[in-house]
Amino acid sequence: MWRNAVQIHERTRPLDLAALEQKLSPLGTVRANGLALRFLHQQYELTFFPDGRAIIKGTTDPGIALSLYARFVGA
Numbered sequence: 001m002w003r004n005a006v007q008i009h010e011r012t013r014p015l016d017l018a019a020l021e022q023k024l025s026p027l028g029t030v031r032a033n034g035l036a037l038r039f040l041h042q043q044y045e046l047t048f049f050p051d052g053r054a055i056i057k058g059t060t061d062p063g064i065a066l067s068l069y070a071r072f073v074g075a
Contacts, residue, residue: 006065010052017050044068
């Protein structure tokens with residue numbers, strides 16, 4: 001479905017997108033609309049959803065995607 005992207009399925013941990021937006025704003029470009037939050041960091045585009053899912057564009061390596069998720073959301 002997505003090219004050069006990995007989807008993370010962390011549905012057991014809902015995300016507070018407003019709090020995540022405040023946390024990520026100093027680190028890169030953030031756009032949010034209540035349904036999703038898009039964060040641009042270096043060559044990656046991370047899209048987070050309230051149910052904990054994320055789509056990490058810019059890699060096809062699940063290890064890199066999980067590392068980015070852990071770095072910006074927490075392990």
